[in-house]
Amino acid sequence: MNLFGVDIGGSGIKGAPVDLERGELTQERHKVLTPHPATPDAVADGVAEVVKNFAWTGPVGITFPGVVTGGITRTAANVDQGWVDLDAAKLLSERLDGVEVTLLNDADAAGVAEMTFGAGRGRKGTVMLLTLGTGIGSAVFIDGRLVPNTELGHLELNGREAEKHASTKAKEDEGLSWQHWARRVQKYLAHVEMLFSPELFIIGGGVSRKADKFLPHIEGIRAEIVPAELQNNAGIVGAAMAARG
Structure with missing residues (x-):
């Protein structure tokens, strides 16, 4: 069975059909840049461009970088504040000509995929x-069951949000070496x-994809x-798994 998944990120919106039996993309993913500012309408246009690139007309699962409950986006740390308390599932469905949309937190979606296939x-x-x-997203599982919307990138670390200190964006913005950045990740x-x-x-x-450049520098973690x-x-x-219901 194939369904479509879209992943909305801070830098890009990407999607593809997914074989749900194997947990693999059936075609090369299509990606567009996340608009700035990342307003709901602008992001919805990007999602529509990705989905329509494949002429897909069935149900779609979509991730969002923030808390999502019942299709409503509750937080918007790295996108426009217009997302807060928005019926985003309805907006995205309308932009996709009325197809069924399932919306969930981005890290939760990635976590479910890794727990099932990875x-x-x-x-x-x-x-x-x-x-x-x-930023830093999080998905927490206890004996295989997801605790949704944990958003642990917003924990305080060194007097500021952890994702401002230990995300890959922080590494790039501050020009940190892999080893220096690994120490920040280790602290987190x-x-x-x-x-x-x-x-x-x-x-x-x-x-x-570059785990070999920083994971060997992380020490003192029991897990x-x-x-x-x-x-x-x-x-x-x-995201595609979520679209299956």
């Missing part, structure tokens, strides 16, 4: 996926570990740390 498959206990990108992981004591950290986002196996496609796969 690095978390078959793992029990507390597992945490952390997506390092424009230590803080999260103190609060949740997970057995496994899965590091996702686009930077997971196992592994890169996401689906890498930056995890959000698309998880």
Whole structure:
């Protein structure tokens, strides 16, 4: 069975049809840049461009970088504040000519995909996926069950939000070396570990492709740390899984 997934990120909107039996994209994903400012209407136009590139007319799962409850976007840390308390599922469905839209938090989608098809498959206990990108997203699983909308990138670290300190955007903006940035990620992981004591950290986002450049520099964390196996496609796969209901 194939369904369509779209992943809305701080820098790009990407999507593709997904084979839900294998957890794989059936075609090369299509990506457009996230508009700035990332207003609801502008982002909806980007989503429509991605979906219509494949002439897709069935149900669509879409991720959002913030808290989502019942299709309503509740927070908007890295996008326009017009998303707060918006019926975003309705807006996106209308922009996609009325197709059924399922909306969920972006890291939650990536986490569900990794727990089903990737690095978390078959793992029990507390597992945490952390997506390092424009911000830091989080998905928490207890014995395979998702605790939604945790948004742990907004924990305070060194007097400011953790994602302002340890995201890949912070690395790029401040010109940090891999080793220097790894120490920041290590400090963040230590803080999260103190609060949740997970057995496994899965590091996702686009930077997971370069895990060998920073994971070896992270020390002193008791939990196992592994890169996401689906890498930056995890959000698309998880979004498509959500569209199945």
